Amino acid sequence: MKRTKPIQALLILVLLFVSCGGADSDKGKAHRAVIQGVKTEQVHKMEVDEYYRTSGTVKAGTISDVACRVMGTVTSIKVKEGDRVSEGDLLLTIDDRDSEQRARAAREAYAEAQSFLGAADKNKHLAELTYERYKNLYDDKAISAHEMDEIETHRDVAASEVARARAGVGRARANMEEAEITLGFTKVKAPVTGIVTWKDIEVGSMAVPGRVLMRVEDTSSFRIDVSVDEKMSGRLEPGMSVYADVEALGGRLDGTITEVVPAVDPGTRSFLVKIGLDGEGLKSGLYAS
Incomplete structure (x- = not known):
């Protein structure tokens, strides 16, 4: 009898668990609702806008700030605030008398340098012809070596004069171009196409390099x-x-x-x-x- 009691207890415990499991299963089935008339959609990943507000x-x-590059008195102003301009349009002018005088002198110096170069070229050409003629005489022993040396020296001097004249033309051209550029700075032009939104200069005022006008x-x-x-x-x-x-x-x-x-x-x-x-x-x- 003692051996049958534990077995009976075990059987009862197993039956209780089975009964409880079955009850829960039946209970779940009894309360499961069936929903009709509802459409389902598949979920997709998508990007959405992210908002960050600032002002x-x-x-x-x-x-573009317009400034002058030479100092001088403003002689004319061609525009006013609100005017539309195109790139390169004349905005104002600065007294150009001094700049024009320097440019004129530079042009004259350049012309003189070119004239000097032309004369030096002619002298060099003549010296080379003379050298060739005297060389033939020297080969024929018609003149002395000393005389030939003098002719050769004269030819070399003429060549050096041409080189010096050519360098002078280069310097004169550079000075003339610089003077022309400075003269051009007396005419202040629009750097871009747009609208004049601000002006701080009047006729008769002194324009200073670097000052925004x-x-x-x-x-x-x-x-x-x-x-x-x-x-x-x-x-x-x-x-x-x-x-x-x-x-x-x-x-x-x-x-x-x-x-x-x-x-x-x-x-x-x-x-x-x-x-x-x-x-x-x-x-x-x-x-x-």
Whole structure:
């Protein structure tokens, strides 16, 4: 009897486990709902836009500061702020009397140097003919060696005079070209095609080399320069597409990153990004975000 008790207990325990498992299975089957009328779609990976908002001011793609390269009194101004100019258009003139005088003197010196070279060439040619004639006489023993030496020396001197005259022509030409360039600097011309957006000179004022007199903006393209948080470093690169909201134009414009300056400003913890904009009605100074 003692041996049968453990076996009976084991059988009861196994039956209990089987019964419990069957009950759970039946319970799960009883509560499983069947949903009808619902369509399913396959999940696909896709890229989504990431948004980072910053702001900046619209500016022309190319901004050229116009400065003079010679000192003098401004004698005329041909444009005003807001005027459209083409590359090479005359913007203003500076008193050119001194420059013109130096250029005239340089031209005369160049002409004189050329004349001297022409005379030296003729003298050299004559000296060479004389040398050949006397050499024949010397070969025929019609003249002495001393006389032949004198003729040869005369020929060599004539050749050196030509070389010196040719060098003088080179120096005179360089001086003349420099004087002409300086004279040309008295006429200040537009460096690019665009609009005169700023002017800080009047007729009668003294123009000083290096001083900015006007500003011309090339309005064929525009951009905004924005500061971007350092956490975006490495995530932006030229060619990426961005959007810009320009409130004054009442719409969103397409833009493209044209340059990413990698250096981070330690004060603001940000770096500079330049964005080219496409759109009608853009003007320098508009706010964009």
